[in-house]
Amino acid sequence: MFKAPFMFKTLGLVLGALMLSACGSSSSSITSNTSAELEIAIEQVIDNTIMPASAAFKAQVQVLDDSAEFFCSDGNINEANLLTVQEKWVQTNDTWFQLLPFNFGPMITSVVIPNYYYIDSFRVNGVDSTTIVRAEINNLLSSVTGINDDLFTTKESNKVGLLALEVALFENADSGSTASSDIVSEFASAPRKCQVLTGYTAELLRRANIIDDGWITDYRSTGSGYRELLLSGELENVSGEDGSAATTKIVLAVQNYYDYLANRSVTSSVAQLSNSIWDSLGLSIDITQELLEGKADTNVSLFDIMNNTDGNTLDVESIKANFITIHAAIDEANSTDLQAAAKALDNNFKVDVTTGLDIDAGLSFADGD
Numbered sequence: 001m002f003k004a005p006f007m008f009k010t011l012g013l014v015l016g017a018l019m020l021s022a023c024g025s026s027s028s029s030i031t032s033n034t035s036a037e038l039e040i041a042i043e044q045v046i047d048n049t050i051m052p053a054s055a056a057f058k059a060q061v062q063v064l065d066d067s068a069e070f071f072c073s074d075g076n077i078n079e080a081n082l083l084t085v086q087e088k089w090v091q092t093n094d095t096w097f098q099l100l101p102f103n104f105g106p107m108i109t110s111v112v113i114p115n116y117y118y119i120d121s122f123r124v125n126g127v128d129s130t131t132i133v134r135a136e137i138n139n140l141l142s143s144v145t146g147i148n149d150d151l152f153t154t155k156e157s158n159k160v161g162l163l164a165l166e167v168a169l170f171e172n173a174d175s176g177s178t179a180s181s182d183i184v185s186e187f188a189s190a191p192r193k194c195q196v197l198t199g200y201t202a203e204l205l206r207r208a209n210i211i212d213d214g215w216i217t218d219y220r221s222t223g224s225g226y227r228e229l230l231l232s233g234e235l236e237n238v239s240g241e242d243g244s245a246a247t248t249k250i251v252l253a254v255q256n257y258y259d260y261l262a263n264r265s266v267t268s269s270v271a272q273l274s275n276s277i278w279d280s281l282g283l284s285i286d287i288t289q290e291l292l293e294g295k296a297d298t299n300v301s302l303f304d305i306m307n308n309t310d311g312n313t314l315d316v317e318s319i320k321a322n323f324i325t326i327h328a329a330i331d332e333a334n335s336t337d338l339q340a341a342a343k344a345l346d347n348n349f350k351v352d353v354t355t356g357l358d359i360d361a362g363l364s365f366a367d368g369d
Contacts, residue, residue, distance in 0.1 A: 038357065041300045042246045046227060048295050050102045050250070051215050053287060057095040058205075058212040064088040064165075065201040072194035077187050079180045086169050090276045092204075093162055096120065097280040098287045099211075101257040104249050105226045106214025117157035119207050126264040129158040130272075133167045140196050141173055147195040152203035161207075165200045168193070170273035178273065248359055254288050255349035261342035267335040281338070282330045288345075289323050292353075306356030315352035322348060 067088045071081045099107070100116075100123065109115040121129045136159045140147060152160055167173075172182040173193065187193050219226040220238055229235040236243020260266070261281075271277040294301030306312040326341035353359070 037300055037305055038247060041294075041298075041302050041305060042250065043231060044294065044298055044300070045250060045291055045302070046231070046246065048298065049287060049290055051227065053095070053099040053102065054106070054212045054215050057092070057099045058208040060088070060092045060095045061201070061205045061208040064092045065198070065205045068198050068201045072187070072198055077184060077194075079184050082169075082180055082184050082187070086274065089162075089165055089169055090271075090274050090279075093166075093271055093274070093276060094280050094283050096162060097284040101254050101284055101288050101291075102250065103257065104253045105230070106211045106219060109210060109214055109220065113157060115207055115210055119161045119204065121158040121161055121163060122264070122266070122270050123260065124157070126260075126269075127158075128269045129163060130167060132158055133164045134173065136164070137168060137173045137196060141190055141192050147192060147199060149199050149202040152199040153206065155203075160200060160203050162204070165197070165204065166271065166273050168197050168200060247357055250291070251349055251353055251357070251359055254291065255346060255353075257284070257288070258342045258346035258349060262339050262346050265335075267333075267338060278330055278333050282327065285323065285326055285330065292319065302353070302357060306353070309356055309358075312352070312356040315348070315356055319345070319348045319352060 064085070067085045070076055071085045096119065100120065103116060103123070107114070107116045117124050121127070136155075170183070171178050172186045174186060175182060177183070187197075214220075214226050216225045216227070218224070219229060220240070222229065222238055224234070226235075229238060230246050230249070233243075235241050266281070267277055271280060292302045294303070303316050306316050322341055322344045326338060326345065329335075329337035329341050
């Protein structure tokens with residue numbers, strides 16, 4: 001298992017010497033799976049794929065929060081503005097699914113209750129908490145206790161987050177109607193509903209900030225960003241961290257995500273009121289494919305390294321074929337085929353990617369997330 005520190009000062013020299021080709025090209029001049037090549041590839045995965053996904057989620061939650069505040073301001077509670085907020089929720093959920101495959105580090109943060117629990121309760125254990133959220137919203141609407149943003153920082157993880165916002169935005173709490181006119185009518189007649197809505201968005205934004213700030217500036221109150229700690233090899237000095245290499249953490253996280261898709265009823269339990277789960281899933285598959293293939297300006301991709309390691313070319317082709325299959329399942333909204341393809345990709349990450357990148361075969365992979 002690779003654990004060597006990243007050699008930032010020599011990066012330019014290594015790149016120049018290797019004369020690497022762009023974006024997953026099979027014509028790369030790499031001839032061996034050296035630690036220097038893997039360092040370059042993983043740093044680019046973090047900088048070009050994972051951290052931009054974190055930043056995009058944070059930015060989109062801010063847009064959602066602003067949109068909710070505008071909708072709830074004087075004279076703005078109408079169907080057109082409701083549809084805008086609903087659209088912003090869908091876009092926020094899309095960006096979440098682009099970040100969700102990288103469920104480690106700042107996504108966890110706390111050693112007590114992981115940060116992502118408060119964003120996506122279904123990801124935790126596959127339990128649909130819609131009924132619990134509905135009861136919580138009705139309790140908040142009927143109570144006389146004051147509502148402010150701080151109230152939502154104390155709520156249980158399955159009573160806040162994306163699901164809570166979806167329920168608040170896409171149905172009338174009293175009647176259960178999903179008609180936009182009925183939802184608007186409730187917001188107009190029950191001012192506390194807007195307080196609930198903006199309380200939810202503020203809490204989601206707080207959580208998104210924790211994730212992005214953790215990557216960039218301050219992870220677990222260390223005064224250093226997770227990126228810096230991970231790439232410098234200093235993460236092992238942080239309490240609660242195992243110090244495993246970046247490659248290991250990333251591959252384990254993505255494998256765990258595909259295990260989740262293969263074993264949980266995601267397509268029938270997530271984003272149902274908004275009817276938007278299939279697009280979100282497509283984006284999540286895209287970003288895991290990008291993880292392996294690289295982007296247009298990638299100097300060396302993980303597929304490059306696998307292709308230039310003896311015996312792994314067929315493995316790369318198998319992974320690419322499984323990506324085609326899972327995209328077809330999404331295009332057809334076929335849950336059975338999606339889970340089968342996810343299981344195949346789960347196995348690809350367990351076996352082919354770990355072998356191709358020379359990752360420790362003794363890792364504890366997820367089995368039935």
